[in-house]
Amino acid sequence: MSHPLRALLVLVLALAGCSDPGPDWHGKDIRNLMPDLAFTLTDARGQSVTADQTAGKIRLLYFGYTSCPDVCPTTLADLRQAVRALPETTRDDIVTLFVSVDPERDSPERLASYVRFFGDNVIGMTGSLTELRDLTRRYRTTFGYDEPDEHGNYDVSHSSAVYVFDRSGEARLLLRPNSMPPGQIRDDLEQLAREQPPS
């Protein structure tokens, strides 16, 4: 409890049911619930990548793995569709950060070819298990591996949510693409982009 007072304030606001009468979102407002965007991982060129490199853009953080049979491709496709529906000027302000939680199988090359399929503004990244555990703990999610079958294939459990960070890196929204049409994602992203014009 690093900021007990802040926690108390959040609690009181939650109790009063008046936590910021600001704009309505289709996604879940996670302002003040989650920490700012911060990570140090390895990108699809095998180079170190940090959150600062995409500062000034709206970032969509999503955990998955490239062998994912349905959830990950669907989610990434939905995000692509939502971003494509935005005005052209806003489109480049949005970056999708795809974090593979399966570094064993997801080599940089594999990640590169996978994310290319979902558009230009998708950055594939992964890291060591320790780095990934630290990052997932920071955003209060987890991942786990199933037993491999006879071909060595295995399922990976991971978060189904997309974490949205604004241009300054503050956590803003939790999107759940499997229960949210791309149109609603688009609306939320547009509202967020309008709120803070690019500097």
Place this chain on the structure above:
Amino acid sequence: MIDLDFLAPYDVSPVTLMAFALTLLGYGYALPRLSPDERPGRLRVFTFVIGVMLCYVVMQTRFDYYAQYMFFIHRGQHLILHHIGPFLIALSNPLPILRFWHARVSPAGRRWLRPFAVAYRIVQHPVVAPVLFVGLIYFWLWPPVHFDAMLSRQLYWTMNWSMLIDGLLFWWLMFDPRSPATTAALGHGKRILILAVVAIPQMILGASIVFSRGMVYDVYEVCGRAWPMAPETDQLLGGLLTWIPPAMMSILGILLLLRRAMHADEQPAIRSAIAEGNTP
């Protein structure tokens, strides 16, 4: 073999580590310095330590990881923090230890503690205490609040600590060893009534989770489960843990209090029998 990794905290909380260390050190320091007639026996010391360690394990080991990503383990965590741990701690009667430390507080320190004493009397009121006890369970299980609490680290720790502190207050009110006949402690009848009353809303809440058709607590879907388990099974088990063990704790508490009340009833009877010259 014990997996040592299991004992490492998932999310290190310095405040929590410090609180548990101070509690055990404070107990261990006072124990040999008490006069032999008020020093707790081995069984009481054991009960106290088990109660404290249970709460520690669910807060600062890998158990906490599973509690964050499985609803039913989260319910098990609260069962220990709000019921079993404080139940054992209160039953072990740490009053002599508290008196030992209270005697060492300076007058200035006592003035500083006075607001806490006032707050203590308010929350231990026989109507406020059960409302708070059940109200906290309902509050943290209210779906929007539960969702936020599982997303925010600060709210998560606030939730767990509020459950532990309220559990300690409540079970201490129930098991306060001071005689209601000679002190201001709550009468046995009222304690039994409170235990019966708090069981009912807990059973209703647990049963409503068990029998709900949709997913009430979907945050575990969003954040990923610790291992693949059908969401319905997770919710069902969590509902059962909210429903049955807390009701059993109430019954166990009632039985212990009935036993105590019977002893208290017999004593004057024995005394009067002796006074009349009959051997009981």
